[in-house]
Amino acid sequence: xxxxxxxxxxxxxxxxxxxxxxxxxxxxxxxxxxxxxxxxxxxxxxxxxxxxxxxxxxxxxxxxxxxxxxxxxxxxxxxxxxxxxxxxxxxxxxxxxxxxxxxxxxxxxxxxxxxxxxxxxxxxxxxxxxxxxxxxxxxxxxxxxxxxxxxxxxxxxxxxxxxxxxxxxxxxxxxxxxxxxxxxxxxxxxxxxxxxxxxxxxxxxxxxxxxxxxxxxxxxxxxxxxxxxxxxxxxxxxxxxxxxxxxxxxxxxxxxxxxxxxxxxxxxxxxxxxxxxxxxxxxxxxxxxxxxxx
Numbered sequence: 001x002x003x004x005x006x007x008x009x010x011x012x013x014x015x016x017x018x019x020x021x022x023x024x025x026x027x028x029x030x031x032x033x034x035x036x037x038x039x040x041x042x043x044x045x046x047x048x049x050x051x052x053x054x055x056x057x058x059x060x061x062x063x064x065x066x067x068x069x070x071x072x073x074x075x076x077x078x079x080x081x082x083x084x085x086x087x088x089x090x091x092x093x094x095x096x097x098x099x100x101x102x103x104x105x106x107x108x109x110x111x112x113x114x115x116x117x118x119x120x121x122x123x124x125x126x127x128x129x130x131x132x133x134x135x136x137x138x139x140x141x142x143x144x145x146x147x148x149x150x151x152x153x154x155x156x157x158x159x160x161x162x163x164x165x166x167x168x169x170x171x172x173x174x175x176x177x178x179x180x181x182x183x184x185x186x187x188x189x190x191x192x193x194x195x196x197x198x199x200x201x202x203x204x205x206x207x208x209x210x211x212x213x214x215x216x217x218x219x220x221x222x223x224x225x226x227x228x229x230x231x232x233x234x235x236x237x238x239x240x241x242x243x244x245x246x247x248x249x250x251x252x253x254x255x256x257x258x259x260x261x262x263x264x265x266x267x268x269x270x271x272x273x274x275x276x277x278x279x280x281x282x283x284x285x286x287x288x289x290x291x292x293x294x
Contacts, residue, residue, distance in 0.1 A: 002026070004025050004060045005028050005030070005058035006030070007061070009047070013031070014043070015122070016064065017040055022128075029045040029047045051078055055082050059083075063090045065090075068097075070092075071094055075105055080109065085110065087140060089114045091116050093117045093244060097254070099162040103115070113140055116132045116164050120153075125151070129152065130152035131154040133165075134158060135159055135165065169244055172241070173248040175211070175212065176269065178212045179283055182208075182212040183283070183289050185203065197221060200222035232281040232283065237281065249262060268288075
């Protein structure tokens with residue numbers, strides 16, 4: 001079993017750290033939020049308010065933070081404190097350039113590293129069913145795989161440094177675009193007199209089938225577990241979708257890729273967030289489209 005320093009115990013990091021405890025690892029956790037520390041401590045995590053306190057002697061350091069700037073700052077602070085050869089894993093969703101810089105910093109400090117962002121939301125973090133999209137050397141991937149398997153159901157090595165982040169933003173660009181398309185169809189179906197169930201029964205089993213329909217249907221009824229049945233309380237908040245769509249646009253510009261639908265989706269979600277809905281579930285965009293806004 002490993003000693004793990006887990007930095008960032010929020011909605012995703014807290015449950016992920018708890019699953020590592022359940023797997024038998026010693027987990028030391030750090031977060032600036034007292035509430036997050038308290039919740040993690042209740043799950044058996046040894047908590048601190050200072051990341052520097054938990055890293056010395058750890059076999060693995062995992063970060064789950066809001067943005068690339070913070071990841072680089074925390075790695076810059078903690079890499080000199082870690083024992084040589086420790087494995088650093090970043091499971092935040094950040095820009096590809098920052099992910100690659102983090103790998104360079106780890107290598108310069110004598111560490112191995114992975115970028116391993118996740119898909120599956122808070123529910124997947126709690127259930128241990130996340131998908132990990134992983135970038136990094138094969139050696140680091142093999143070292144990290146058992147830990148990722150304690151937190152997730154599907155672990156995919158996507159390539160070398162930064163490839164995990166690249167896969168994550170491509171995937172979430174697809175999700176953002178497809179959800180808007182599904183919401184437009186259901187809103188149009190309402191005006192054409194179709195019931196939600198009728199459209200679902202057709203689209204979920206024919207050429208319109210996609211995850212946004214079958215697992216996350218944006219109208220109440222057809223998929224009882226979707227946020228539409230719970231007042232659009234967030235499984236994946238609008239502000240997080242917008243963050244990922246903006247990262248995708250930054251990456252597209254950097255790589256010279258043409259993504260007109262990705263750009264349109266980012267613009268629509270930006271207006272939706274500006275209208276005061278940033279903390280609601282991203283599937284609630286259907287309510288915005290019903291009002292004739294886009």
